[in-house]
Amino acid sequence: MIVPMRYVSTRGHSPDHDFSGVLLAGLAEDGGLYMPESWPVFSADDWRALRGLPYPELAARVMAPFMAGAIDAETLHRLCREAYAGFTHPATVPLVQIDRDLYVQELFHGPTLAFKDMAMQLLGRLFDHVLTAQDRRVTIVGATSGDTGSAAIEACRDRDRLDVVILHPLGRTSEVQRRQMTTVRAPNIANLALEGTFDDCQDMVKAMFADLPFRTDLQLSAVNSINWARVAAQIPYYVAAALALGAPDREVAFAVPTGNFGNVFAAWAARRMGLPIARLAIGANRNDILARFLASNDMSVRTVAPSLSPSMDIQVSSNFERLLFELLGRDPERCAAIMIGFRRDGRMAVPDAAWRDATSLFHGLTLDDPATEAAIRRLHREARYLADPHTAIGIEAGRACALPGVPMVAMATAHPAKFPEAMLAATGHRPDLPPHLADLYEREERYRVVPNRLAAVEDAVRAAVLKNAA
Numbered sequence: 001m002i003v004p005m006r007y008v009s010t011r012g013h014s015p016d017h018d019f020s021g022v023l024l025a026g027l028a029e030d031g032g033l034y035m036p037e038s039w040p041v042f043s044a045d046d047w048r049a050l051r052g053l054p055y056p057e058l059a060a061r062v063m064a065p066f067m068a069g070a071i072d073a074e075t076l077h078r079l080c081r082e083a084y085a086g087f088t089h090p091a092t093v094p095l096v097q098i099d100r101d102l103y104v105q106e107l108f109h110g111p112t113l114a115f116k117d118m119a120m121q122l123l124g125r126l127f128d129h130v131l132t133a134q135d136r137r138v139t140i141v142g143a144t145s146g147d148t149g150s151a152a153i154e155a156c157r158d159r160d161r162l163d164v165v166i167l168h169p170l171g172r173t174s175e176v177q178r179r180q181m182t183t184v185r186a187p188n189i190a191n192l193a194l195e196g197t198f199d200d201c202q203d204m205v206k207a208m209f210a211d212l213p214f215r216t217d218l219q220l221s222a223v224n225s226i227n228w229a230r231v232a233a234q235i236p237y238y239v240a241a242a243l244a245l246g247a248p249d250r251e252v253a254f255a256v257p258t259g260n261f262g263n264v265f266a267a268w269a270a271r272r273m274g275l276p277i278a279r280l281a282i283g284a285n286r287n288d289i290l291a292r293f294l295a296s297n298d299m300s301v302r303t304v305a306p307s308l309s310p311s312m313d314i315q316v317s318s319n320f321e322r323l324l325f326e327l328l329g330r331d332p333e334r335c336a337a338i339m340i341g342f343r344r345d346g347r348m349a350v351p352d353a354a355w356r357d358a359t360s361l362f363h364g365l366t367l368d369d370p371a372t373e374a375a376i377r378r379l380h381r382e383a384r385y386l387a388d389p390h391t392a393i394g395i396e397a398g399r400a401c402a403l404p405g406v407p408m409v410a411m412a413t414a415h416p417a418k419f420p421e422a423m424l425a426a427t428g429h430r431p432d433l434p435p436h437l438a439d440l441y442e443r444e445e446r447y448r449v450v451p452n453r454l455a456a457v458e459d460a461v462r463a464a465v466l467k468n469a470a
């Protein structure tokens with residue numbers, strides 16, 4: 001029997017939705033995040049039955065309860081097969097052992113070489129499927145400092161029912177990241193280079209969503225990291241790694257380099273579904289709000305400082321609200337009060353019992369840039385492993401937070417070739433881009449520079465969409 005899954009807001013004042021509804025809505029109308037009304041729980045036998053399945057099939061079976069009533073199991077399996085067909089490793093998410101009881105799970109074998117592809121490749125297809133069923137089109141707008149934009153563009157290119165407009169800060173992304181966005185030739189993709197910072201880009205996206213006539217006219221939608229579907233699509237690889245290392249008959253631990261808390265929250269969800277996860281280690285760079293929270297219940301926002309791991313240069317980890325909701329016993333009124341206070345004051349006081357609860361599972365480690373570079377060098381020298389700066393921070397967090405006798409799996413979130421300067425400085429070698437991107441530096445770029453004014457950005461978005469309708 002299929003039990004349809006409903007979703008509720010962490011702040012308690014939005015209508016509940018099915019999976020298709022939360023996919024298209026992204027953020028809940030009351031400013032909260034959507035969460036499944038109840039968690040599916042797999043028994044030990046359910047987990048064992050997934051052992052040895054090809055990754056797309058395992059992924060479809062793990063995600064099926066979350067989409068029940070909206071996407072049928074057969075369609076989901078097909079979409080997963082298509083989403084992961086473009087990954088260049090036959091295991092999709094290979095596990096590499098680098099030390100006794102220390103493993104790396106590589107999530108970067110997708111088209112844009114970062115783990116964002118794991119969720120985004122499926123999201124593009126889910127959007128197309130749901131919009132076709134509803135006979136609708138939407139315009140996806142997003143701001144990016146690097147990895148999210150290229151993953152969204154690759155996932156949505158050439159899809160009939162989507163226009164995608166991505167804003168990046170002019171001159172402030174890495175060259176590989178920018179070229180991965182601006183060299184894509186597809187009629188439904190447009191890149192805008194904003195004369196401003198990443199925060200300005202995000203403010204522009206928020207302002208476009210707040211402009212109701214514009215939002216309705218263009219049918220705006222978003223694929224940012226608070227979209228529940230992205231969290232759902234990140235759960236299966238934790239299951240795959242745990243099963244390979246002996247779960248459900250043995251405990252495992254994970255280490256995750258963390259920015260918006262989306263990836264590691266998916267690990268929390270896998271544990272909530274019954275996977276025996278003994279510990280979650282969080283790696284941070286100097287923007288260490290989460291590590292400070294775990295060390296001393298100090299969740300206070302500081303200014304964002306650039307680092308070698310730009311995808312973690314974040315001070316407000318938006319998905320943390322999901323964990324908070326759970327730590328508060330799913331009380332939306334308390335959750336809303338704390339989050340509104342956090343927005344106002346730049347700091348939040350998490351009740352002591354909830355903080356203790358969090359610290360019994362999550363452990364944090366902060367690495368500054370020199371320590372990150374030293375970690376990359378040591379991994380290369382001692383384990384013959386090339387880890388990009390984000391991955392190196394995760395691996396170090398895993399080492400520091402390991403439990404005796406429990407295998408620790410660190411998530412490799414980006415391919416080292418995405419950060420050639422950092423790799424060159426740390427190891428003396430510049431890693432090659434994989435064959436499908438080898439000519440990236442020769443490809444023609446296309447983007448439009450726009451001033452940091454809402455009217456100018458809205459005109460540019462309209463022009464990009466109209467060009468396609470014509």
Ligand SMILES: *Cc1c(COP(=O)(O)O)cnc(C)c1O
Nearest residue numbers: 147259260261262263311413414
């Ligand atoms: C996005 C990203 C992260 C951070 O993931 P969150 O889900 O935001 O915590 C880490 N590493 C890389 C390479 C990323 O692209």
